[in-house]
Amino acid sequence: MEQNEYYHSIFKRKSIRNFDLRPLDEDTLADISNHLRVLESLHDDIKVKLKIISSDGVKRRMMKKAPHYITVFSEAKNGYLTNIGFMLQQIDLYLSYNSLGSCWQGIPSPKKEVLESSNLEFVIFIAFGKPKDPQSPHRTKISEFKRKSLQEITDIKGADELLEAARLAPSSANGQPWFFTGDEGIIHVLAVKPNFVKALLVKDHYLIDIGIAIYHLKVAAEYLGKKTEILFDEAMKSNAFKGYDYIISLKLD
Ligand SMILES: Cc1cc2nc3c(=O)[nH]c(=O)nc-3n(C[C@H](O)[C@H](O)[C@H](O)COP(=O)(O)O)c2cc1C
Known part of the structure; x- marks a missing residue:
């Protein structure tokens, strides 16, 4: 999949929650597995493990069934949730590009055997399959x-x-917890801290959201012919923005 195809998918994708429950064919699943192996990361030093499982391993908690789930495990290091958002948004766009349905799912949790299948921390699921419609x-x-x-x-x-x-x-929860400041040469990404009530609803998933937005930003910058570099700006960190956390910056040349 080319960079410009990721870009165009951004403007078309949507969460799919109603699936055709028949499993995808083996070739399609193999393509998806291969793609999972080549996801770009934000922090190369954070171990991530991705497994495709069926709904048998998922406590769905009111969510409709999907034929397949990407189970996301990660080392719980500084920046790991943002890294997961950045990495897995690549598969969300890939699935959408291939006219398959997907939905990030923070509400369901893994059954015991799935949880115990990795020594890394369970982070989130992405449900996927053929859309029912x-x-x-x-x-x-x-x-x-x-x-x-x-x-x-x-x-x-x-x-x-x-x-x-x-x-x-x-x-x-469509919280859109991001704010972008800076200029055309460097975009600083800030996260809006959820208030107490919202935090109960979205937990720390807002940091995954930020990673997703950073990936979209990077794809767009490269589509528009810019070279990108992701960096941490110490000055931004200390220059506190009330109600926001500084996450990372995207330098554009
Ligand atoms: C980190 C994360 C967790 C999410 N968890 C759930 C979930 O548990 N159940 C669900 O139905 N949708 C979930 N969503 C999907 C959002 O509700 C959805 O992305 C948002 O409403 C925007 O709609 P769209 O994806 O169709 O553009 C999640 C999305 C993200 C990014």
């Missing part, structure tokens, strides 16, 4: 995305095309 795996209009406006999520002027891709990113 194969006619509508994609959005056809931007207005179908329920999202905040660009003005609500950034104070950067002159980078609308780039930030639009981040604006459309999926997030836990």
Whole structure:
């Protein structure tokens, strides 16, 4: 899959929750497994383990059944949740590009045997399969995305095309916990800290959301012909923004 295809998928993808419960054929599953092996990471030093399992290993907690689940395990190191968002959003876009359905699922939990199958921490599932309604795996209009406006999520002027891709990113309970500051040369990514009530609902999944948005931002920047570098800006860290956590910056050349 080419970079420009990831870019175009950003504007069409949607969460699919109603699946055709028949398992995907072996070739398709092998393609997905191969793709899982080549996901780009934000932090190379964090161990991640991804396994495809059936619904038998999932306590679904009211969520509709899917034929397959990517089970995501990670070493619980600094930045690991953002790393998971960044990595697994690549598969969300890949599945959408291939007209398959997927949905990040933070509510379900793994059954004991799945939990014990890795010594890394269980992070999240991504449910996937053929959409029950194969006619509508994609959005056809931007207005179908329920999202905040660009003005609500950034104070950067002159980078609308780039930030639009981040604006459309999926997030836990559609919380969109991101804010982008800086300029056309460097975009600093901040996370809005959830309040007490929201924190009960979204747990620490908002940090996964941030990783998803960073991936969308990077894809858009590269599509628009920029070279990107992800860096940690010490000055931004100490320069506290009230109510926000500084996460990372994307340098653009
Ligand atoms: C980290 C994360 C966790 C999520 N958990 C769930 C979930 O447990 N159940 C669910 O139905 N949707 C879940 N979602 C999907 C979001 O509700 C969805 O992405 C958001 O409402 C935006 O809609 P869209 O993906 O169709 O654009 C999750 C999304 C993210 C990013």
